[in-house]
Amino acid sequence: xxxxxxxxxxxxxxxxxxxxxxxxxxxxxxxxxxxxxxxxxxxxxxxxxxxxxxxxxxxxxxxxxxxxxxxxxxxxxxxxxxxxxxxxxxxxxxxxxxxxxxxxxxxxxxxxxx
Amino acid sequence: xxxxxxxxxxxxxxxxxxxxxxxxxxxxxxxxxxxxxxxxxxxxxxxxxxxxxxxxxxxxxxxxxxxxxxxxxxxxxxxxxxxxxxxxxxxxxxxxxxxxxxxxxxxxxxxxxxx
Numbered sequence: 050x051x052x053x054x055x056x057x058x059x060x061x062x063x064x065x066x067x068x069x070x071x072x073x074x075x076x077x078x079x080x081x082x083x084x085x086x087x088x089x090x091x092x093x094x095x096x097x098x099x100x101x102x103x104x105x106x107x108x109x110x111x112x113x114x115x116x117x118x119x120x121x122x123x124x125x126x127x128x129x130x131x132x133x134x135x136x137x138x139x140x141x142x143x144x145x146x147x148x149x150x151x152x153x154x155x156x157x158x159x160x161x162x163x
Numbered sequence: 164x165x166x167x168x169x170x171x172x173x174x175x176x177x178x179x180x181x182x183x184x185x186x187x188x189x190x191x192x193x194x195x196x197x198x199x200x201x202x203x204x205x206x207x208x209x210x211x212x213x214x215x216x217x218x219x220x221x222x223x224x225x226x227x228x229x230x231x232x233x234x235x236x237x238x239x240x241x242x243x244x245x246x247x248x249x250x251x252x253x254x255x256x257x258x259x260x261x262x263x264x265x266x267x268x269x270x271x272x273x274x275x276x277x278x
């Protein structure tokens with residue numbers, strides 16, 4: 050069994066400030082890790098993923114996440130946020146073999162203030 | 164290429180009425196998922212299909228809920244009779260099951276309000 054914990058339900062931040070959204074997971078097997086973003090009144094869409102190789106992965110809009118196996122974490126960061134980054138962010142984990150159904154965290158609401 | 168298409172986008176109904184939500188997955192995807200999202204419970208997996216066959220329906224809350232996938236391009240989630248606690252946003256997602264990535268592609272959701 051696997052689980053995901055997103056430690057913050059809401060993260061308010063000012064525009065152009067850095068942000069970190071925290072995600073910890075537990076699993077007895079090796080995993081793939083994902084961050085999804087949900088903009089208001091829309092479905093979730095993939096932001097970035099870690100499958101293997103470099104532990105630092107990046108998205109096209111400036112977000113990055115680092116896989117830390119020893120701390121079982123996959124925190125999402127951005128050095129300078131924009132108003133348009135206001136959204137709900139979901140961390141998800143799935144095993145690298147067997148069932149490919151991801152387990153989602155409860156989500157973190159990122160609120161960017163001008 | 165079109166994404167996952169869900170209908171209706173919004174549904175308001177009265178308690179006791181039947182509700183049918185529809186989903187068209189991305190062409191070529193052979194896995195389909197139904198999720199429910201509420202403030203209290205977050206995102207819950209209700210059921211998923213692989214090659215049109217229901218694989219795991221352990222998340223379906225009770226017998227009032229049923230889901231079908233008669234072919235690779237269509238699925239329904241039915242609630243009969245509906246209750247106010249069923250009010251939520253229902254998402255359909257599809258995926259290429261054989262893909263190592265396992266990325267899910269979500270529709271825009273159906274917001275259900277049961278009065």
